[in-house]
Amino acid sequence: MIVVDASVFAFSLLDEGTTGERCRSALAADDRWIAPQHWTIEVMSVIRGNLLGGKITAGHAADAVEALCGLDPIVPATRVLLPRVWELRGNLTAYDAAYVAAAEAYGCPLLTTDGRMARASGIRCAVEVVG
Template sequence: MRYSTASPPAVVAACLSDLPSATSGRIVIVVDASVLAVALGDDASDGRLARERLADETLAAPELIDLEVVSVWRRQVAAKRMPARRAASAVADLTNLPLRRSSHQPLLHRVWELQHVLTAYDAAYVALAEALDIVLVTADARLSRASGTHCEIEVVSAISDC
């Protein structure tokens, strides 16, 4: 089976069913853990830049984003780059964020097709953006250079790697 740039209707329908506001007239973007962890967990200039980019957008992501973002903060706390109290506050913010979380199950075939160029986690974000034909916003420049992707990938470039 070959993947075409047009997502199968069943995949699009499954993803859209998790995104009730996708047709509300507001622009929807897929956001990945690299930019969301900074937006919610960094009070300095990188965090401000990420928050400015995501402001007034309807955010969508595969449901795995919560675990990935919390994992980033756990590593930062362990490395003493983020106070545990600040991380706990960021977890509360993540819990309350009006982020449209989509099941990754309808995306698994496309995730597998991208196995040679992306991790399964990164491929889930790409597959969702492809299925919905919307931009993926990331702080991971490597992701934007991956071959074989069929979506626009915007890198918030001034953000340091997390």
């Protein structure tokens, strides 16, 4: 079981290079995923940004949205994570802290492409950086 942050999902859906391949491999290695409730909106925002920025075609974006709709991680109740998210407020954004809080609550590693999360002080979970 792994907590997967939005960056890993986004790269797996959008990136056809090395990072995307590594993210897809990491997701395939453990199919029991956990992600906080806001993960889909974060990924949708990345898809939108890539489309508007001209990095992907409308067809690629549509395919990514369709694939996004098929992803089904375990989603913990946000209210359970909030106390820990608040404790981490000095070190992480609330969005990132929710992933850390979920990993801590489930006792499993957090998978991300964001090295800053791995270096944040005060976290009590393993962080695996894909990239």
